[in-house]
Amino acid sequence: MIELKSTNEIDRMAVTGQFVGELLAELSGVAAVGVNLMDIEHHARRRIAERGAESCYWDYSPSFGRGPFRNVLCLSVNDAVLHGLPHDYVLRDGDLLSIDMAVTIDGWAADSALSFVVGAPDPADLKLIEAxxxxxxxxIAAAQPGGRLGDVSAAIGEVAHSYGYRVNGEFGGHGIGRTMHEAPHVANSGRPRRGMKLSPGLTIAIEPWLCRSTDKIRVDDDGWTIRSADGSRTAHSEHTVAVTEAGPRVLTRRPDAQRS
Incomplete structure (x- = not known):
């Protein structure tokens, strides 16, 4: 069942989204060559506790993982793209890091992710992230009231293909609101003017992710970390978005001075 949110409820989600965006921007500044992934994880735990927020990841046990997930961040490095388990790893020059986080504040969730390179970047990595x-x-631009969910998926897929990348269909975006994962599924490739109608009050997490030279994936022995099947670099970007009468409203924008 899909729950449409009122304007007031979207405003409450926006409070959560602002915190998520600000913390992601902060974490992108913490991440640097020589920093351990666990230091980033513990920094996030402190900030979440200080805000009185609750992690959507902690103790999460979905069908696709080997639960429970006992961290507040997904930290995915280089060929890892989704659900990366924070672990004892020191970032090296040129590493491509994806940070994904979701929390609730006063019962309303927001979810966002970004990718960036620490140290000296490879231009091919920057192209992948840009895509x-x-x-x-x-x-986001396609999430217009009266449109169709397929418009969003088609817009994502068109960009990916224009950059020369293939799209994996196993994982994508999702509805979000009172919990992190709600209906509907938001695929990263599709056909325009198909699928459910986009009504004001719909809140979704839109999250394109790409591998540089494949659309195939594999899962680590930890049961969580998803990697490109061929070991190529990966990237992931995500925002929580509300469909409103005035158009799409991004609830997790990061501060302008930081990575957006």
Whole structure:
């Protein structure tokens, strides 16, 4: 069942989204060459506790993982793209890091992710990250009232293909609101003018992710970390978005001075 949110409820989600965006921007500044992933994880735990928020990841046990997940961040490095378990790993020059987080505040959730390179970047990595960011903005722009869910998926897929990347269909975006994962599924490729109608009050997490040279994935022995099947670099971008009468409203924008 899909629950449409009132304007007041979307405003409450926006409070959560602002915190998520600000913390992600902060964490992107914490991440640097020589920093351990667990230091980033513990920094996030402190900030979440200080805000009185609750992690959507802690103790999460979905059908696709080997639960429970006992962290507040997904930290995915290089060929890892989704659900990366924070672990004892020191970031190296040129590492591509994806940070994904979701929390609730006063019962309302927001979810967002970004990817960036620590140290000196490889231009190919910057292109890959840019593709996910441009695809995300295209998906957001397509989330118009009266449109169709397929418009969002098609916009994402069109950008990915224009950059020369293939799209994996196993994981994508999702509805969000009172919990992190709600209906509907938001695919990263699709056909325009197909699927459910986009009504004001619909809140979704739009999250394109790409692998540089494949659309196939594999899962680590930890049961969580998803990697490109061929070991190529990966990237992931995500925002929580509300469909409103005035158009799409991004609830997890990060501060302008930081990575957006």
């Amino acid at each position: 996910t960011e441009v695809a995300l903005e295209a998906g």
